[in-house]
Amino acid sequence: MSATTAERVADYPPHPGTFVEEGYSLKSWLLTTDHKRIAILYLLAITFFFFLGGAAAVIFRLELMTPQADLVSNETYNKLFTIHGVIMVWFFLIPSIPAVLGNFLVPLMIGARDLAFPKLNLASWYIYMFSAALTIASIVLGGVDTGWTFYTPYSSMFSNSHVMLAVIGIFINGFSSILTGLNFIVTIHRMRAPGLTWSRLPLFIWSMYATSIVFVLATPVLAITLTMVGIERVFHIGIFDPSIGGDPLLFQHLFWFYSHPAVYIMILPAMGVVSELISCFSRRRPFGYSFIALSSVAIAVLGFLVWGHHLFVSGQSMYGGLVFSLLSYLVAIPSAIKVFNWTATLHRGSIAWDTPMLYALGFIGLFTIGGLTGLLLAALGIDVHVHDTYFVIAHFHYIMVGGAVMAYLGGIHYWWPKMSGKLYPEWWGRFSALIIFVGFNLTFFPQFILGYLGMPRRYHEYPPEFQIYHVMSTAGASILAVGYVLPLCYLLWSLKYGKPAGSNPWQATGLEWQTHSPPKTHNFDVTPVVTDEAYTYVEGKEQFVG
Amino acid sequence: MNPESFRFVPEQASSIAGEVDLLYFCLLGFSAVLILGIGGCILYFAVRYRRKPGEVPTPKPVHGALRLELIWTITPLVIALGLFGWGARIFIQEQTPPPDAMDVYVVGKQWMWKIQHPEGKREINELHLPLGKPVRLILTSMDVIHDFYVPAFRTKKDALPGTYTQEWFTPTKVGKYHFFCSQYCGTEHSKMIGWVYVMEPVRYAEWLASGTPDVPAAEAGAALFHTFACDTCHGQHGPTLAGLYRSNVKLSDGTVVFADDNYLRNSILQPSAQIAAGYTTVMPAYKGILSEEQVIQLIAYIKSLASAKRPESTEVKP
Numbered sequence: 026m027s028a029t030t031a032e033r034v035a036d037y038p039p040h041p042g043t044f045v046e047e048g049y050s051l052k053s054w055l056l057t058t059d060h061k062r063i064a065i066l067y068l069l070a071i072t073f074f075f076f077l078g079g080a081a082a083v084i085f086r087l088e089l090m091t092p093q094a095d096l097v098s099n100e101t102y103n104k105l106f107t108i109h110g111v112i113m114v115w116f117f118l119i120p121s122i123p124a125v126l127g128n129f130l131v132p133l134m135i136g137a138r139d140l141a142f143p144k145l146n147l148a149s150w151y152i153y154m155f156s157a158a159l160t161i162a163s164i165v166l167g168g169v170d171t172g173w174t175f176y177t178p179y180s181s182m183f184s185n186s187h188v189m190l191a192v193i194g195i196f197i198n199g200f201s202s203i204l205t206g207l208n209f210i211v212t213i214h215r216m217r218a219p220g221l222t223w224s225r226l227p228l229f230i231w232s233m234y235a236t237s238i239v240f241v242l243a244t245p246v247l248a249i250t251l252t253m254v255g256i257e258r259v260f261h262i263g264i265f266d267p268s269i270g271g272d273p274l275l276f277q278h279l280f281w282f283y284s285h286p287a288v289y290i291m292i293l294p295a296m297g298v299v300s301e302l303i304s305c306f307s308r309r310r311p312f313g314y315s316f317i318a319l320s321s322v323a324i325a326v327l328g329f330l331v332w333g334h335h336l337f338v339s340g341q342s343m344y345g346g347l348v349f350s351l352l353s354y355l356v357a358i359p360s361a362i363k364v365f366n367w368t369a370t371l372h373r374g375s376i377a378w379d380t381p382m383l384y385a386l387g388f389i390g391l392f393t394i395g396g397l398t399g400l401l402l403a404a405l406g407i408d409v410h411v412h413d414t415y416f417v418i419a420h421f422h423y424i425m426v427g428g429a430v431m432a433y434l435g436g437i438h439y440w441w442p443k444m445s446g447k448l449y450p451e452w453w454g455r456f457s458a459l460i461i462f463v464g465f466n467l468t469f470f471p472q473f474i475l476g477y478l479g480m481p482r483r484y485h486e487y488p489p490e491f492q493i494y495h496v497m498s499t500a501g502a503s504i505l506a507v508g509y510v511l512p513l514c515y516l517l518w519s520l521k522y523g524k525p526a527g528s529n530p531w532q533a534t535g536l537e538w539q540t541h542s543p544p545k546t547h548n549f550d551v552t553p554v555v556t557d558e559a560y561t562y563v564e565g566k567e568q569f570v571g
Numbered sequence: 572m573n574p575e576s577f578r579f580v581p582e583q584a585s586s587i588a589g590e591v592d593l594l595y596f597c598l599l600g601f602s603a604v605l606i607l608g609i610g611g612c613i614l615y616f617a618v619r620y621r622r623k624p625g626e627v628p629t630p631k632p633v634h635g636a637l638r639l640e641l642i643w644t645i646t647p648l649v650i651a652l653g654l655f656g657w658g659a660r661i662f663i664q665e666q667t668p669p670p671d672a673m674d675v676y677v678v679g680k681q682w683m684w685k686i687q688h689p690e691g692k693r694e695i696n697e698l699h700l701p702l703g704k705p706v707r708l709i710l711t712s713m714d715v716i717h718d719f720y721v722p723a724f725r726t727k728k729d730a731l732p733g734t735y736t737q738e739w740f741t742p743t744k745v746g747k748y749h750f751f752c753s754q755y756c757g758t759e760h761s762k763m764i765g766w767v768y769v770m771e772p773v774r775y776a777e778w779l780a781s782g783t784p785d786v787p788a789a790e791a792g793a794a795l796f797h798t799f800a801c802d803t804c805h806g807q808h809g810p811t812l813a814g815l816y817r818s819n820v821k822l823s824d825g826t827v828v829f830a831d832d833n834y835l836r837n838s839i840l841q842p843s844a845q846i847a848a849g850y851t852t853v854m855p856a857y858k859g860i861l862s863e864e865q866v867i868q869l870i871a872y873i874k875s876l877a878s879a880k881r882p883e884s885t886e887v888k889p
Contacts, residue, residue, distance in 0.1 A: 099758050172755050178732065179715040179757060183681075267733025273716055274731070307620070316640050338718065339729045340736040343666040347659050354651040358644060365643040368609055371616035378621065386617060390610050397602035404598060404654055406591050406661025410725040413718060413753040477595070479581050479722025481753040484761035488749060493577065 043446070043543040058143035059546055064129035065444075066150050070157065071117050071125060072513070078112035079509065081105045086468075086502040092489045102485040103170040104186065110173025111191060115198050116157055118425060119287065121433045122294035123240075124153070124205055127233050129444060131209055133537035133544060134227050136218025136553040141211040145204050153201040159194035163187040172483060174284070177265035177276040181257040189258060192251045199244040202290075206240025209233050218536065220555035227535055227559050228304075228311060231318040232297025235325040239286045239293070243329070247283035250276065274339055281332035289328040291425055292392075293321055295432030296363055299385045302435050303367050305533040306382035307374025310560035313366040320359035327356040334403060338412045346405055353403035360396050364389060379531070380454030384435025387462045391427025395420060398473065416476025419469045427465055434461070434512065441516060442530045446543045447523030453515040461508035467501025534560055584748055584769060585724035586741040590661050592725075598654065665726060668739035672707035674874075675700075676788075676867045679710070679717030679730040679752065682759035687867060691785030696765030698750065700742050701775035707739040709832055713863055718754035721767055729754055735832045742769040792872025795865055804854070810847045816877035821848040835870045 044061045047053065054062060085105045088096040097105065128146065132139050140146050163169055169191045171180040180188050213234050217226075253264045254276070263269030265276045296317075304311045311317055333341060333349030367389055376382070398420040402408050411417065441449055471494035480491045487495070529538040540549050583589055675698070676687040686694045700706055710719055710730035719738060720727035723746075728738035752763035770778060786794075796802055805812050816835065819827050823846040828834055837844055839861065842854040861869070 099761065103755075103758065103760070170758070176716060176755065179755070183715050183757060267731075273733070313636075313640050316644075337662075338727050339716075340731055340734070343663065346662060346666075350659060350662075351652075351655050354655045355648075357651055358648055361647045362640070362644055364609060366640075368612050368616070369639070371613060371620065374616070374620050375622045375626070376617050376620045378617070386613055389613060390606070393606055393609055394602075397598075397605060400602070400651070400654060401595065401598050404594060404658030406587075406658045406665065407595050407598070408658075409662065409665055409727060410591055410595075410722070412727060413720070413755075474579055477580060478578060479720070479749065479751065481720065481751045481761075483755040484751075486761045488764075490578070 042545065043541065044546045045446075045543055047546050056147075058139070058147050060128050060132050060140050060143065060146060061444075061544060061546075063146050063150050064125050064127075067120060067124040067128060067153070070150075070154060071120055074112050074116040074157070075509075076513075078109050078117055079506065081109040081112070083502065083506055085109070086499045088485070089487075089495045090499050092487050092492050094486050099485045100170060101168075103172075103483070104164075104168035106483060107169050107172050108164055111160065111169070111195065113425075114173055114287070114291075115195055116153075116160065118291045118429055119202060120153065120205075121291075121429065122298060122436060123209070123233065123236055123290075124149075124201075126229075126298065126433075126436045126440060127205075127209060127236075127294065130440065130537055131212055131230065131233055132216070133443075133540070133548055134230055134535055135213065135216060135221055136536045136549060136555065137212065137216040138547050138549070140208045141216060142208050146208055149201045149204040149208070152197060152204070156194045156196075156198035156201065159197065160191055163190035163194060166190070174280065175251070175254060175276075176280075177254060177257070177273055178267075178271070181254045181264075181276075182261075182266045182268075189255060192255055196248050196251045196255075199248050202240045203244050206237035206244075209237040210241065213237075218553050218555055221536075224315070225555055225558050226318075228300035228314070228317055228321075229294075229297035232293045232300070232321045235321040236290055236293045236297075239290050239325050239328065243283045243286040243290070246279060247287075250279040250283065253279075274336070274341065277336055277339060278332065281335040282329075285332040285335065286325075286328045288421075288424065289324055291429045293324060295388065295392075295429045296321065298432040298436040298439075299367065299388050300363075301535070302381045302385035302439055303370050304560045304562075305439070305531050306377045306379060306385070307371050308562040309370050309374045310558070310562065311366060312369035312372075313362070314559070316362050317366050320362045323359040324356060327352065327359070331356055334408070337405060337408045350403055350405045354400070357396060357400060357403070360392075364393055364396070378455070380449075380451060380458055381435045381439035383455055383458040383462075384431050384438065387458065388428060388431040388435065391423050391431060391462075391465065395423030395428055398423065410479075411476050413482055414476035415472040415480045415482060418482050419472035419476060422469045422472075427469070431461070431465075434458075437512075437516070439531070440537075441519070442526030443537060443542050443544070445520055445523070446526055447519045448526050448530060449512075449519040449523060450515050453511065457508055457511040457515075460504060460511065464501050464504030464506075464508050468498050468505050469501070471495075471497040471501075534562060581722040581725075582744065582746065582748065583723070583725075584742055584744040584746060585721075585726065586743050587661065587665060588723065588725045588743075590664075594657055594661060597657075601650075601654075665739075668707040668737060669705050672705040672739055673701075674707050674709055677708050677710045677719055677730065678713060678863050678867075679719070679756075679763070680713040681715065681757050682752070682763040684717075684719070684750075684752075684763065684765055685864075687788060687864065688779070689788055689871060690779050691787040691791065692779055692782075693785070697768065698765065699768045699770060699775060699778050701772045702742055702745055702769055703772070705739060705741045707737055709867075710736045710738060711863060715756050716754050717752045717756050717763065720751045720753040721748060722751070723748035723767070727753055735836060737832075742767075745769050745771060788868050788871035789875035790872075792868035792870070792875075795861075795869055796872055799857075799861075801869075809854070810850055812873050813876045816874045820845075822846060823848050823850070832870060835873055836866055839866060839869060 044059055085102055088102060166187050168186055169188055170186045171184050171188055213230060256262050257264045261269060263271040265271040265273050300311050300317055331349060331353045333345055334353045337346050402420055438454055475491055475494045526542045528542050536553055580592060674689055678685045684696050686698050710728055712730040712732040717730040718727055719730055724740040726738055726740050728736050746769055748767045750765050750767050815830050818830050820830050821827050840858040841856050843852040846852055
């Protein structure tokens with residue numbers, strides 16, 4: 026993608042400073058409508074939640090070192106895994122790539138000055154923070170013990186914990202997602218730079234577009250479902266509890282109608298990031314651009330039709346199970362297409378082993394394992410055995426952590442020079458990526474074996490024959506924890522001591538690299554005009570160095 | 572911790588376990604081939620096409636290959652459909668208990684399992700079973716959702732409040748196996764575990780006969796039937812219960828339903844929901860009056876009448 030600047034007159038007065046220099050006061054940050062500043066606000070918030078959710082995991086992993094209860098009580102244990110799930114899903118994973126990288130990059134990548142609705146964008150952040158405050162309050166007041174899935178009638182009629190506060194928090198959180206999705210959809214439709222047709226869009230934008238559609242369509246269902254839990258809990262109107270006339274499975278259908286697409290909310294953006302990284306670090310246009318782009322849309326659509334695979338052993342009808350199993354196999358195909366195309370992109374590329382690329386390659390491997398074990402879970406005969414065991418835990422952590430978090434970290438490293446204007450220390454970056462890869466596999470691979478052996482999830486105590494694999498998993502979690510703290514340290518260090526990045530340290534092609542690092546408040550001095558397809562890495566082509 | 576800890580597969584103690592493991596290992600093999608293939612390609616390409624220091628990158632431009640795209644779209648699709656069929660075949664088997672299966676009632680509550688055998692024997696957190704005989708567990712819950720999971724049998728099913736679900740297996744190996752509650756049910760979820768004892772049929776009969784003599788569930792149900800004065804109508808001017816179980820019942824709105832355990836349960840607890848054709852709702856609802864165990868006993872009694880000839884038999888296939 027190239028920008029021809031000569032014949033364009035500046036659309037707006039050139040702005041002297043970068044977006045950071047716009048103002049240093051707290052007020053200038055809290056009242057900003059600049060998408061880049063809002064992205065930084067999100068970055069600070071979700072980093073805090075990532076480590077909070079991670080701390081909960083560290084405690085229960087330590088508890089699980091031994092079969093008997095020793096570190097925490099069963100009530101505390103149940104609250105810890107609930108906190109871990111709620112925070113990681115709604116306050117870290119779902120907003121991670123869209124709200125941080127998406128916010129920062131969508132306007133830059135399409136050559137726009139900001140998102141379509143800058144004030145709404147700021148409102149999204151405030152809604153997110155308000156919902157986070159309510160959820161934190163529910164933890165501080167004593168916690169929630171329902172698990173992040175809030176299954177009824179336990180959550181609506183039986184749990185004595187702070188369910189209402191947490192449910193209200195998550196309800197409100199959903200509106201932050203919906204508004205962000207709406208903002209992205211309108212922005213991508215209406216604000217693309219001249220010449221930037223749909224077939225020239227970076228794959229990250231395609232994935233953001235698909236994600237936004239899921240945000241807007243699925244999240245309201247979560248809001249409705251949680252409202253019904255609240256109504257039953259407070260007014261005892263029978264919706265889910267059969268003792269007052271409800272149907273307990275109704276909740277699971279509604280919940281997974283949202284939460285399965287939510288899985289794709291977490292992984293689609295990750296796929297978008299990886300497409301960018303693979304392309305840049307092998308200096309090739311992604312193999313099968315249109316197949317990767319359209320498979321994102323296919324995943325978004327099919328993702329709405331597979332929720333019943335969470336209900337194979339719930340008492341759902343056998344025929345329901347058969348249909349949902351078939352559809353779950355179909356949704357695997359677009360993911361497989363992506364993996365094959367990424368791999369083919371590497372063929373005869375010019376591959377640089379920079380930190381973001383290490384994350385991207387790690388992503389492909391771990392996501393493939395996560396996806397293939399998904400095939401095992403979609404196989405009805407096997408799922409009946411491993412449903413609600415550690416096999417499921419391992420599977421979705423390979424997707425969520427091995428996939429989404431690896432891609433997020435890869436993206437953070439890749440765009441860090443753009444966001445901060447500074448280079449991070451490359452050696453430390455590679456070292457941490459390796460530590461994370463090793464720690465992750467040691468944590469979660471043994472859980473596949475545990476699950477097939479029959480170890481149920483959400484167990485505070487367990488029979489001693491499972492211990493060996495739990496010990497491995499906890500050892501891995503300790504390594505993983507170190508791996509996650511390292512980037513926090515050296516990225517912060519680089520803000521002060523890092524070398525200046527220049528506008529395009531990776532010699533990448535995207536529009537975001539054709540402006541200053543960090544970008545000026547209005548992103549571009551002149552509106553870029555796009556004359557080429559995305560990812561035109563060709564010999565001798567000059568990249569912007571301004 | 573001993574070498575026994577390094578197991579990869581639980582014991583195979585049911586007729587379906589071997590089939591599940593076979594599919595599992597085939598899928599693992601398939602996954603391993605793909606992961607090694609893709610991982611191998613990635614590593615090979617990453618090393619082979621590694622950018623040397625100081626090198627000016629001159630990659631060859633990419634042209635998407637439609638043929639390649641079609642191959643790697645259609646091949647996985649065909650394989651996926653095959654895997655779906657294989658998994659589905661096992662599942663259909665798992666979901667279809669044979670008609671001669673022995674019914675055992677399992678009631679979950681926070682945080683224990685109450686089990687009742689047709690012969691009247693009751694157990695808590697233990698389940699004794701004879702070797703080689705198909706067993707159908709009829710599950711329900713008194714509070715939240717639980718799940719009865721026996722890893723050695725490779726099967727589980729949620730126990731829902733307010734309805735019956737079923738789960739069946741044929742134990743094929745004498746031994747002692749864990750069962751777990753595998754649906755999170757609150758504070759002591761991880762304590763809701765117990766043991767299945769699979770015994771030689773002779774030993775099982777001995778076990779049944781041991782201890783205080785038990786009243787068979789059907790007999791207890793018959794007594795309840797009398798106590799609650801059900802016989803005032805049923806068998807007189809009310810719908811007859813003889814031969815009702817597993818027959819097709821015509822309802823007053825013209826639909827035909829299959830009289831399974833759930834139908835009997837609902838008809839006792841909320842009779843007005845489904846009215847047999849030709850009758851009016853005079854029967855009171857027993858919801859909140861009968862305990863889960865009493866309902867089970869009444870159903871056992873009605874089932875014991877199943878062999879009797881149904882007067883105006885409506886032989887519609889389900």
